[in-house]
Amino acid sequence: MTAALLDVRHVSRRFGGLKAIDDVSFRLNEGEIVGMIGSNGAGKTTLVNLVTGHLRPSQGEISFRGQRITGRKPHELASRGLMRTFQVVQPFNALTALDNVAAAAMFAGGARSLSGAREQADAALSSLGIGHCRDHLPIRMTLAERKRLELARAWVAKPKLLFLDEVNAGLNTGEIEGVLGMIRKIAAEGVAIVIIEHLMKVVKGLCPQLIVLHRGQLLASGPTDEVARNPSVIEAYLGTRGAAAMLGEVR
Template sequence: MTALLEVRHATRRFAGLVAVHDVSFTLEAGEILGLIGPNGAGKTTLISLVSGTLAPSEGEVLFQGETITKIPAYRRARLGIGRTFQIMRPFPGLSVLDNVAVGALFGRGGGQPKLAMAREQARACLDFVGLGRFVDQRADELGGPGRKRLELAKALAMQPKVLLCDEVMAGLNHVEIEEVIDVIRKVRDQGISVLVIEHVIKAIKSLSDRLLVLHHGEKIADGVPAEVLENATVVEAYLGKRRT
Protein backbone atom coordinates (compact mmCIF):
# COMPACT_ATOMS: atom_id res chain seq x y z
CA MET A 1 0.00 0.00 0.00
CA THR A 2 1.17 3.51 -0.75
CA ALA A 3 1.76 5.74 2.25
CA LEU A 4 -0.28 8.93 2.33
CA LEU A 5 2.91 10.90 2.75
CA GLU A 6 6.47 9.82 2.18
CA VAL A 7 9.78 11.60 2.60
CA ARG A 8 12.72 9.97 0.85
CA HIS A 9 16.32 10.75 1.76
CA ALA A 10 15.61 14.40 2.51
CA THR A 11 18.55 16.68 3.23
CA ARG A 12 18.37 20.42 3.85
CA ARG A 13 21.42 22.63 4.18
CA PHE A 14 21.60 26.25 5.32
CA ALA A 15 24.95 27.59 4.14
CA GLY A 16 27.41 25.37 6.06
CA LEU A 17 24.83 23.83 8.36
CA VAL A 18 23.04 20.54 7.65
CA ALA A 19 19.67 20.98 9.40
CA VAL A 20 18.17 17.73 8.07
CA HIS A 21 20.36 14.90 6.86
CA ASP A 22 19.14 11.98 4.74
CA VAL A 23 15.82 11.52 6.56
CA SER A 24 13.21 9.09 5.24
CA PHE A 25 9.84 8.34 6.79
CA THR A 26 6.21 7.64 5.94
CA LEU A 27 2.90 8.82 7.33
CA GLU A 28 0.08 6.34 6.80
CA ALA A 29 -3.59 7.18 6.37
CA GLY A 30 -5.31 7.61 9.74
CA GLU A 31 -2.06 7.65 11.67
CA ILE A 32 -0.83 10.00 14.38
CA LEU A 33 2.94 10.22 14.04
CA GLY A 34 4.92 11.92 16.78
CA LEU A 35 8.15 13.77 15.98
CA ILE A 36 10.53 14.56 18.82
CA GLY A 37 14.13 15.66 19.24
CA PRO A 38 16.18 18.23 21.15
CA ASN A 39 16.05 21.90 20.14
CA GLY A 40 17.75 22.46 16.80
CA ALA A 41 17.35 18.80 15.81
CA GLY A 42 15.68 19.78 12.52
CA LYS A 43 12.01 19.09 13.34
CA THR A 44 10.59 22.35 12.05
CA THR A 45 12.84 22.21 8.99
CA LEU A 46 11.60 18.69 8.23
CA ILE A 47 7.92 19.65 8.25
CA SER A 48 8.73 22.74 6.21
CA LEU A 49 10.09 20.40 3.54
CA VAL A 50 6.72 18.62 3.61
CA SER A 51 4.54 21.75 3.58
CA GLY A 52 6.72 23.35 0.89
CA THR A 53 7.81 26.34 2.98
CA LEU A 54 11.36 25.12 2.32
CA ALA A 55 12.76 23.12 -0.59
CA PRO A 56 15.01 20.15 0.15
CA SER A 57 18.67 20.36 -0.94
CA GLU A 58 18.36 16.66 -1.79
CA GLY A 59 15.64 14.06 -1.62
CA GLU A 60 11.96 13.79 -2.41
CA VAL A 61 8.55 14.33 -0.88
CA LEU A 62 5.62 12.23 -2.08
CA PHE A 63 1.95 12.75 -1.34
CA GLN A 64 -0.55 10.03 -2.26
CA GLY A 65 2.19 8.31 -4.24
CA GLU A 66 3.13 11.31 -6.38
CA THR A 67 6.13 13.54 -6.05
CA ILE A 68 5.38 17.05 -4.80
CA THR A 69 9.00 18.10 -4.27
CA LYS A 70 8.79 20.90 -6.84
CA ILE A 71 5.25 22.02 -6.02
CA PRO A 72 4.95 25.37 -4.16
CA ALA A 73 3.46 25.58 -0.66
CA TYR A 74 0.13 27.14 -1.66
CA ARG A 75 -0.54 24.30 -4.09
CA ARG A 76 0.43 21.68 -1.51
CA ALA A 77 -2.18 23.29 0.77
CA ARG A 78 -4.76 22.84 -1.98
CA LEU A 79 -3.76 19.19 -2.29
CA GLY A 80 -4.50 18.74 1.41
CA ILE A 81 -1.32 19.42 3.35
CA GLY A 82 -2.09 21.71 6.29
CA ARG A 83 0.31 22.91 8.93
CA THR A 84 0.56 25.10 12.01
CA PHE A 85 3.53 27.37 12.69
CA GLN A 86 5.69 27.20 15.81
CA ILE A 87 6.14 30.97 15.53
CA MET A 88 2.49 31.98 15.36
CA ARG A 89 1.60 34.58 12.82
CA PRO A 90 -2.05 35.60 13.11
CA PHE A 91 -3.28 38.57 11.08
CA PRO A 92 -3.35 40.80 14.18
CA GLY A 93 -5.95 43.33 13.05
CA LEU A 94 -8.44 40.74 11.79
CA SER A 95 -11.02 39.06 13.98
CA VAL A 96 -10.41 35.52 15.19
CA LEU A 97 -13.18 34.44 12.83
CA ASP A 98 -11.61 36.07 9.77
CA ASN A 99 -8.16 34.72 10.56
CA VAL A 100 -9.64 31.26 10.22
CA ALA A 101 -11.83 32.22 7.26
CA VAL A 102 -8.58 32.99 5.39
CA GLY A 103 -7.67 29.31 5.83
CA ALA A 104 -11.06 28.30 4.45
CA LEU A 105 -10.61 30.60 1.43
CA PHE A 106 -7.26 29.09 0.46
CA GLY A 107 -7.70 25.47 1.46
CA ARG A 108 -8.05 22.11 -0.22
CA GLY A 109 -9.35 22.06 -3.75
CA GLY A 110 -8.96 25.84 -4.06
CA GLY A 111 -10.90 26.55 -0.90
CA GLN A 112 -14.30 28.03 -0.28
CA PRO A 113 -14.60 30.96 -2.71
CA LYS A 114 -17.51 32.72 -0.97
CA LEU A 115 -16.63 34.76 2.12
CA ALA A 116 -19.92 34.03 3.90
CA MET A 117 -19.39 30.30 3.43
CA ALA A 118 -15.74 30.58 4.45
CA ARG A 119 -16.88 32.27 7.68
CA GLU A 120 -19.38 29.47 8.32
CA GLN A 121 -16.60 26.94 7.88
CA ALA A 122 -14.33 29.03 10.12
CA ARG A 123 -16.97 29.17 12.85
CA ALA A 124 -17.28 25.38 12.85
CA CYS A 125 -13.49 24.99 13.12
CA LEU A 126 -13.32 27.48 15.99
CA ASP A 127 -16.05 25.58 17.85
CA PHE A 128 -14.10 22.39 17.18
CA VAL A 129 -10.92 23.69 18.83
CA GLY A 130 -12.81 25.36 21.68
CA LEU A 131 -12.48 28.99 20.56
CA GLY A 132 -16.16 29.45 19.68
CA ARG A 133 -16.58 32.21 22.27
CA PHE A 134 -13.82 34.35 20.80
CA VAL A 135 -14.92 34.65 17.18
CA ASP A 136 -15.47 38.41 17.34
CA GLN A 137 -12.27 39.31 19.17
CA ARG A 138 -9.23 40.59 17.36
CA ALA A 139 -6.61 37.88 16.96
CA ASP A 140 -4.01 39.93 18.82
CA GLU A 141 -6.28 39.99 21.89
CA LEU A 142 -5.89 36.22 22.29
CA GLY A 143 -3.34 34.95 24.81
CA GLY A 144 -0.67 32.35 24.02
CA PRO A 145 -2.88 29.27 24.50
CA GLY A 146 -5.63 30.87 22.41
CA ARG A 147 -3.19 31.59 19.61
CA LYS A 148 -2.08 27.95 19.60
CA ARG A 149 -5.70 26.90 19.10
CA LEU A 150 -6.11 29.58 16.45
CA GLU A 151 -3.20 28.04 14.52
CA LEU A 152 -4.97 24.69 14.68
CA ALA A 153 -8.29 26.17 13.57
CA LYS A 154 -6.64 27.98 10.63
CA ALA A 155 -5.01 24.78 9.43
CA LEU A 156 -8.22 22.74 9.89
CA ALA A 157 -10.24 25.30 7.94
CA MET A 158 -8.14 24.31 4.94
CA GLN A 159 -9.74 20.85 5.21
CA PRO A 160 -6.42 19.05 5.06
CA LYS A 161 -5.83 15.33 4.57
CA VAL A 162 -2.60 15.68 6.54
CA LEU A 163 -2.15 18.05 9.46
CA LEU A 164 1.38 18.99 10.52
CA CYS A 165 1.44 20.42 14.08
CA ASP A 166 4.54 22.29 15.19
CA GLU A 167 4.58 22.47 19.00
CA VAL A 168 0.93 23.32 19.45
CA MET A 169 1.19 22.36 23.13
CA ALA A 170 4.26 24.45 23.99
CA GLY A 171 3.61 26.81 26.89
CA LEU A 172 0.27 25.21 27.81
CA ASN A 173 -0.60 23.91 31.27
CA HIS A 174 -1.60 20.29 31.95
CA VAL A 175 -5.31 20.91 31.52
CA GLU A 176 -4.79 22.80 28.25
CA ILE A 177 -2.47 20.06 26.97
CA GLU A 178 -5.13 17.41 27.66
CA GLU A 179 -7.66 19.53 25.77
CA VAL A 180 -5.38 19.89 22.75
CA ILE A 181 -4.68 16.14 22.82
CA ASP A 182 -8.43 15.56 22.67
CA VAL A 183 -8.73 17.95 19.72
CA ILE A 184 -5.95 16.13 17.84
CA ARG A 185 -7.60 12.77 18.49
CA LYS A 186 -10.88 14.15 17.16
CA VAL A 187 -9.02 15.42 14.08
CA ARG A 188 -7.72 11.91 13.44
CA ASP A 189 -11.18 10.45 14.02
CA GLN A 190 -12.33 12.61 11.10
CA GLY A 191 -9.89 10.70 8.90
CA ILE A 192 -7.09 13.28 8.89
CA SER A 193 -3.54 11.96 9.38
CA VAL A 194 -1.50 13.95 11.86
CA LEU A 195 2.20 14.59 12.38
CA VAL A 196 2.82 16.15 15.81
CA ILE A 197 6.03 17.81 16.96
CA GLU A 198 6.02 17.94 20.72
CA HIS A 199 8.34 18.23 23.69
CA VAL A 200 6.01 16.98 26.40
CA ILE A 201 6.96 13.31 26.35
CA LYS A 202 3.96 12.11 28.34
CA ALA A 203 1.62 13.83 25.89
CA ILE A 204 3.36 12.55 22.77
CA LYS A 205 3.57 9.02 24.16
CA SER A 206 -0.14 8.77 24.80
CA LEU A 207 -1.10 10.47 21.55
CA SER A 208 1.18 8.88 18.92
CA ASP A 209 0.73 5.58 17.12
CA ARG A 210 4.37 5.81 16.12
CA LEU A 211 7.27 7.98 17.14
CA LEU A 212 10.13 9.38 15.11
CA VAL A 213 13.20 10.89 16.73
CA LEU A 214 15.55 13.43 15.15
CA HIS A 215 18.96 14.33 16.52
CA HIS A 216 21.41 16.70 14.80
CA GLY A 217 19.27 16.43 11.66
CA GLU A 218 19.37 12.63 11.53
CA LYS A 219 16.63 10.14 12.21
CA ILE A 220 17.81 8.05 15.16
CA ALA A 221 14.62 6.09 15.89
CA ASP A 222 11.24 5.29 14.35
CA GLY A 223 8.78 2.89 15.98
CA VAL A 224 6.33 2.10 18.76
CA PRO A 225 6.45 5.03 21.26
CA ALA A 226 7.08 2.97 24.40
CA GLU A 227 10.00 1.15 22.74
CA VAL A 228 11.48 4.23 21.11
CA LEU A 229 11.51 6.07 24.45
CA GLU A 230 13.45 3.18 26.01
CA ASN A 231 15.99 3.20 23.18
CA ALA A 232 19.49 3.92 24.55
CA THR A 233 20.44 6.24 21.67
CA VAL A 234 17.27 8.27 22.22
CA VAL A 235 17.79 8.50 25.97
CA GLU A 236 21.36 9.63 25.37
CA ALA A 237 20.26 12.29 22.87
CA TYR A 238 17.82 13.70 25.40
CA LEU A 239 19.96 13.45 28.49
CA GLY A 240 23.15 14.38 26.65
CA LYS A 241 25.12 11.57 28.30
CA ARG A 242 25.60 7.86 28.04
CA ARG A 243 23.58 5.66 30.36
CA THR A 244 25.69 3.38 32.51
Protein backbone atom coordinates in the same frame (compact mmCIF):
# COMPACT_ATOMS: atom_id res chain seq x y z
CA MET B 1 2.15 -2.52 0.11
CA THR B 2 -0.31 0.33 -0.25
CA ALA B 3 0.94 3.74 -1.30
CA ALA B 4 1.89 5.84 1.70
CA LEU B 5 0.19 9.17 2.33
CA LEU B 6 3.56 10.82 2.75
CA ASP B 7 6.83 9.36 1.59
CA VAL B 8 10.07 11.16 2.48
CA ARG B 9 13.09 9.61 0.77
CA HIS B 10 16.69 10.48 1.61
CA VAL B 11 15.98 14.16 2.19
CA SER B 12 18.87 16.44 3.14
CA ARG B 13 19.12 20.15 3.63
CA ARG B 14 22.30 22.16 4.05
CA PHE B 15 22.63 25.73 5.30
CA GLY B 16 26.06 26.79 4.19
CA GLY B 17 28.34 24.14 5.66
CA LEU B 18 25.80 22.90 8.18
CA LYS B 19 23.70 19.84 7.44
CA ALA B 20 20.47 20.67 9.22
CA ILE B 21 18.77 17.58 7.85
CA ASP B 22 20.90 14.64 6.82
CA ASP B 23 19.47 11.83 4.70
CA VAL B 24 16.13 11.44 6.46
CA SER B 25 13.55 8.93 5.19
CA PHE B 26 10.16 7.99 6.64
CA ARG B 27 6.63 7.11 5.57
CA LEU B 28 3.22 8.01 6.92
CA ASN B 29 -0.10 6.29 6.25
CA GLU B 30 -3.54 7.80 6.07
CA GLY B 31 -5.05 8.66 9.40
CA GLU B 32 -1.88 7.88 11.31
CA ILE B 33 -0.86 9.91 14.36
CA VAL B 34 2.88 10.24 14.75
CA GLY B 35 5.01 12.07 17.28
CA MET B 36 8.21 13.70 16.16
CA ILE B 37 10.63 14.39 18.97
CA GLY B 38 14.17 15.62 19.28
CA SER B 39 16.08 18.21 21.26
CA ASN B 40 16.48 21.82 20.23
CA GLY B 41 18.33 22.06 16.95
CA ALA B 42 17.65 18.43 16.05
CA GLY B 43 16.02 19.66 12.84
CA LYS B 44 12.34 19.10 13.60
CA THR B 45 11.09 22.44 12.32
CA THR B 46 13.47 22.30 9.36
CA LEU B 47 12.00 18.94 8.41
CA VAL B 48 8.47 20.33 8.63
CA ASN B 49 9.55 23.29 6.50
CA LEU B 50 10.95 20.90 3.92
CA VAL B 51 7.84 18.74 3.73
CA THR B 52 5.41 21.69 3.65
CA GLY B 53 7.34 23.55 0.97
CA HIS B 54 8.67 26.42 3.04
CA LEU B 55 12.19 25.16 2.31
CA ARG B 56 13.58 23.24 -0.64
CA PRO B 57 15.55 20.06 0.04
CA SER B 58 19.18 20.08 -1.08
CA GLN B 59 18.72 16.41 -1.89
CA GLY B 60 16.01 13.79 -1.79
CA GLU B 61 12.42 13.33 -2.86
CA ILE B 62 9.09 13.83 -1.13
CA SER B 63 5.78 12.38 -2.29
CA PHE B 64 2.32 13.16 -0.98
CA ARG B 65 -0.75 11.11 -1.96
CA GLY B 66 1.32 9.34 -4.57
CA GLN B 67 2.56 12.51 -6.26
CA ARG B 68 6.02 14.00 -6.17
CA ILE B 69 5.87 17.31 -4.30
CA THR B 70 9.55 18.14 -3.92
CA GLY B 71 10.00 21.90 -4.45
CA ARG B 72 6.27 22.66 -4.56
CA LYS B 73 5.17 25.91 -2.94
CA PRO B 74 3.43 25.97 0.47
CA HIS B 75 0.19 27.43 -0.87
CA GLU B 76 -0.11 24.65 -3.42
CA LEU B 77 0.51 21.95 -0.82
CA ALA B 78 -2.00 23.58 1.51
CA SER B 79 -4.62 23.40 -1.21
CA ARG B 80 -3.76 19.73 -1.76
CA GLY B 81 -4.37 18.91 1.88
CA LEU B 82 -0.95 19.24 3.47
CA MET B 83 -1.29 21.76 6.29
CA ARG B 84 0.83 22.91 9.19
CA THR B 85 0.74 25.16 12.21
CA PHE B 86 3.68 27.31 13.24
CA GLN B 87 5.79 27.04 16.36
CA VAL B 88 5.16 30.73 16.96
CA VAL B 89 1.49 31.41 16.25
CA GLN B 90 1.03 33.36 13.02
CA PRO B 91 -2.43 34.92 13.05
CA PHE B 92 -3.58 37.69 10.71
CA ASN B 93 -3.59 40.43 13.29
CA ALA B 94 -6.11 42.78 11.73
CA LEU B 95 -8.66 40.06 10.98
CA THR B 96 -11.16 38.76 13.51
CA ALA B 97 -10.83 35.17 14.64
CA LEU B 98 -13.73 34.33 12.35
CA ASP B 99 -12.09 35.83 9.30
CA ASN B 100 -8.73 34.29 10.19
CA VAL B 101 -10.39 30.92 9.84
CA ALA B 102 -12.61 31.96 6.94
CA ALA B 103 -9.51 32.90 4.95
CA ALA B 104 -8.22 29.36 5.33
CA ALA B 105 -11.62 27.93 4.38
CA MET B 106 -11.60 30.09 1.28
CA PHE B 107 -8.05 29.67 -0.01
CA ALA B 108 -7.08 26.19 1.12
CA GLY B 109 -10.54 24.74 1.82
CA GLY B 110 -12.08 25.77 -1.48
CA ALA B 111 -15.11 27.64 -0.09
CA ARG B 112 -16.83 29.44 -2.94
CA SER B 113 -18.09 32.53 -1.17
CA LEU B 114 -17.13 34.58 1.85
CA SER B 115 -20.41 33.79 3.57
CA GLY B 116 -19.87 30.08 3.00
CA ALA B 117 -16.33 30.35 4.32
CA ARG B 118 -17.57 32.18 7.41
CA GLU B 119 -20.17 29.51 8.11
CA GLN B 120 -17.48 26.83 8.06
CA ALA B 121 -15.23 29.02 10.17
CA ASP B 122 -17.96 29.61 12.72
CA ALA B 123 -18.59 25.89 13.05
CA ALA B 124 -14.87 25.17 13.45
CA LEU B 125 -14.43 27.84 16.12
CA SER B 126 -17.37 26.52 18.14
CA SER B 127 -16.27 22.97 17.76
CA LEU B 128 -12.77 23.83 19.02
CA GLY B 129 -14.22 25.67 21.98
CA ILE B 130 -13.39 29.23 21.00
CA GLY B 131 -16.75 30.24 19.56
CA HIS B 132 -16.85 33.11 22.05
CA CYS B 133 -13.80 34.64 20.34
CA ARG B 134 -15.29 34.80 16.88
CA ASP B 135 -15.34 38.61 16.69
CA HIS B 136 -12.10 39.17 18.60
CA LEU B 137 -8.85 40.27 17.07
CA PRO B 138 -6.08 37.74 17.78
CA ILE B 139 -4.30 40.23 20.02
CA ARG B 140 -7.19 40.04 22.48
CA MET B 141 -7.06 36.27 22.72
CA THR B 142 -4.97 34.23 25.15
CA LEU B 143 -2.10 32.13 23.86
CA ALA B 144 -4.14 28.97 24.32
CA GLU B 145 -7.00 30.49 22.34
CA ARG B 146 -4.64 31.54 19.58
CA LYS B 147 -3.22 28.02 19.41
CA ARG B 148 -6.76 26.76 18.95
CA LEU B 149 -7.29 29.41 16.33
CA GLU B 150 -4.39 27.97 14.38
CA LEU B 151 -5.87 24.52 14.74
CA ALA B 152 -9.20 25.82 13.46
CA ARG B 153 -7.48 27.45 10.52
CA ALA B 154 -5.76 24.22 9.62
CA TRP B 155 -8.90 22.18 10.16
CA VAL B 156 -11.24 24.10 7.85
CA ALA B 157 -8.73 23.57 5.06
CA LYS B 158 -9.85 19.90 5.18
CA PRO B 159 -6.31 18.52 5.33
CA LYS B 160 -5.26 14.93 4.75
CA LEU B 161 -2.10 15.51 6.75
CA LEU B 162 -1.49 18.08 9.44
CA PHE B 163 1.84 19.03 11.01
CA LEU B 164 1.51 20.57 14.46
CA ASP B 165 4.75 22.36 15.32
CA GLU B 166 5.03 22.57 19.13
CA VAL B 167 1.38 23.37 19.42
CA ASN B 168 1.63 23.07 23.20
CA ALA B 169 4.66 25.28 23.72
CA GLY B 170 3.96 27.90 26.37
CA LEU B 171 0.72 26.32 27.59
CA ASN B 172 0.02 25.09 31.12
CA THR B 173 -1.04 21.54 31.88
CA GLY B 174 -4.75 22.26 31.80
CA GLU B 175 -4.50 24.08 28.52
CA ILE B 176 -2.42 21.29 27.02
CA GLU B 177 -5.13 18.79 27.98
CA GLY B 178 -7.69 20.95 26.19
CA VAL B 179 -5.63 21.24 23.03
CA LEU B 180 -4.94 17.51 23.03
CA GLY B 181 -8.67 16.92 23.13
CA MET B 182 -9.04 19.10 20.05
CA ILE B 183 -6.29 17.19 18.27
CA ARG B 184 -8.12 13.90 18.99
CA LYS B 185 -11.26 15.44 17.55
CA ILE B 186 -9.48 16.35 14.34
CA ALA B 187 -7.77 12.96 14.15
CA ALA B 188 -11.12 11.25 14.56
CA GLU B 189 -12.07 12.59 11.13
CA GLY B 190 -9.28 10.55 9.56
CA VAL B 191 -6.72 13.31 9.32
CA ALA B 192 -3.15 12.06 9.63
CA ILE B 193 -1.29 14.16 12.20
CA VAL B 194 2.37 14.67 12.97
CA ILE B 195 2.93 16.23 16.37
CA ILE B 196 6.27 17.91 16.80
CA GLU B 197 7.04 17.97 20.49
CA HIS B 198 9.61 18.49 23.15
CA LEU B 199 7.67 16.63 25.80
CA MET B 200 7.47 12.90 25.60
CA LYS B 201 4.64 13.10 28.12
CA VAL B 202 2.48 14.77 25.50
CA VAL B 203 3.16 12.42 22.63
CA LYS B 204 3.07 9.15 24.50
CA GLY B 205 -0.63 9.31 25.25
CA LEU B 206 -1.53 10.41 21.79
CA CYS B 207 0.88 8.92 19.29
CA PRO B 208 1.20 5.19 18.68
CA GLN B 209 4.16 5.91 16.39
CA LEU B 210 7.28 7.96 17.03
CA ILE B 211 10.03 9.54 14.94
CA VAL B 212 13.19 10.66 16.72
CA LEU B 213 15.52 13.21 15.15
CA HIS B 214 18.99 13.84 16.45
CA ARG B 215 21.42 16.33 14.93
CA GLY B 216 19.59 16.30 11.65
CA GLN B 217 19.45 12.52 11.35
CA LEU B 218 16.67 10.06 11.84
CA LEU B 219 17.71 8.26 15.00
CA ALA B 220 14.77 5.89 15.27
CA SER B 221 11.21 5.41 14.16
CA GLY B 222 8.49 2.93 14.96
CA PRO B 223 5.97 2.11 17.71
CA THR B 224 6.34 4.48 20.63
CA ASP B 225 7.29 1.95 23.35
CA GLU B 226 9.90 0.34 21.16
CA VAL B 227 11.51 3.60 20.18
CA ALA B 228 11.63 4.76 23.77
CA ARG B 229 13.55 1.61 24.71
CA ASN B 230 15.97 1.99 21.80
CA PRO B 231 19.50 2.21 23.28
CA SER B 232 20.73 4.80 20.78
CA VAL B 233 17.75 7.01 21.57
CA ILE B 234 18.48 6.75 25.26
CA GLU B 235 22.17 7.37 24.70
CA ALA B 236 21.50 10.40 22.56
CA TYR B 237 19.22 11.84 25.18
CA LEU B 238 21.26 11.04 28.27
CA GLY B 239 23.55 13.92 27.49
CA THR B 240 20.90 16.43 28.43
CA ARG B 241 19.29 16.33 31.81
CA GLY B 242 15.85 17.35 30.66
CA ALA B 243 15.79 14.75 27.95
CA ALA B 244 16.77 12.01 30.35
CA ALA B 245 13.89 12.96 32.57
CA MET B 246 11.62 13.11 29.57
CA LEU B 247 12.45 9.60 28.47
CA GLY B 248 12.12 8.39 32.04
CA GLU B 249 8.46 9.15 31.92
CA VAL B 250 7.97 6.62 29.17
CA ARG B 251 10.11 3.88 30.62
